[in-house]
Amino acid sequence: MKTGQQATQKTGGRNPQQTQQRILEAALQEFSAKGFAGARVDVIARRARINKRMLYHYFGDKEGLFREVLRRKISERAAWLATAPEEPMERLPAWFQLACRDREWIQLLQWEALQWGEKKVIDEERRQESVARAVERVRQQQAKGLLDPSLDPGQLLLSMMAVTAYPMAFPQLARLATGLSVSDAEFQKQREAFLRQFAMLLAGKKPGAESA
Amino acid sequence: MKTGQQATQKTGGRNPQQTQQRILEAALQEFSAKGFAGARVDVIARRARINKRMLYHYFGDKEGLFREVLRRKISERAAWLATAPEEPMERLPAWFQLACRDREWIQLLQWEALQWGEKKVIDEERRQESVARAVERVRQQQAKGLLDPSLDPGQLLLSMMAVTAYPMAFPQLARLATGLSVSDAEFQKQREAFLRQFAMLLAGKKPGAESA
């Protein structure tokens, strides 16, 4: 008896999982581009090629959908970050590249900051844990002499996030400061090179010739 | 004959300038809190204690009002920045304090980034000029040995803005990383101390005892 849960690919027929997936993808686009207030439920529905009613069926309301989008993105990011290199020289450039490739995430964080400010955030506990692990890694690297040990680890982590994410969060300022668009390959090359030198300073070494 | 332009303080009577001022103040609050899309014209009118019609009278439409708010804030900031100290040791903490005291500005920049992305911004020319001057100052300090001369000045300026403004732009991340709220005096003290040490690293010196 084909209870039909293992290979539900009829392309034309119904498919709740695919429908939800399509809604989430469309919602990610719309929310990261327009924010919660600016996003239009009808646009999401149209882009997902579903009836608006289904969106309410699966996610309750607009905010429920937003929370789910954010929740999923957080998991995805946590997984990515776990694969980032440990060597501080390549760590900042790698974080920067991650930010370049996933501007949707930066934008979601930005909308979140504006909408909820300092209040408790969605999925607080999981994120707290994840950040605590990152602080711990900074501490270990300080112990190994790969990062200046006299700096507060929390503040240092925050600053590392700042220098890698800021250009994507404020593309207009990056352009004003460098004359290049952040999506320009030249800008990205320049920033990566800068961050490599910068990482040396954070280790307490002078950034002369790095090829030695 | 009292043509009445020099001392128009009747408190009860009409007063176009004061009305405009009140609208602009209320609009700054509303726009920085909710962004352009989220801001409500009626809320602005109510807060300014004026009739909505006057808002349209003076500023054309919602966007016209937004542009004017941004334009004024930009002037204000340019003036403030000109008074910031030149010594790099105190410069980062001073910028940070400025960011703390003027979160409305950070938020406006953030809304701007999200709404207009990399496109040409409001008041582009004036801002370009102002940033160019800041880059030039960085270059001078590099020449004087107050900042590491091997770093690209534009990227360096961008990074200085990043480390000073990021905590206010992403208060939720600052809290996750340090356990403190950004509006907490303790957080601000900690960050200022950190930035002082950080400035020494940027000069290429090791940040040992700083009291000497």
Next chain:
DNA sequence: ATATCAAGTAACTTGACAGTTACTTTGTAT
């Protein structure tokens, strides 16, 4: 085969919001 429930649809309701109309009040120049 058919009852049952989940998936899906179109049209509707309700409220909110940007912008307007048609009007009154107030100051000032002649």
Next chain:
DNA sequence: ATACAAAGTAACTGTCAAGTTACTTGATAT
């Protein structure tokens, strides 16, 4: 005094968007 323009008001309008209603279609368990 009075004509005139700018300052100000209340109530309205058209549009748009979130969320709902009442319905049809399709899969599957018995």
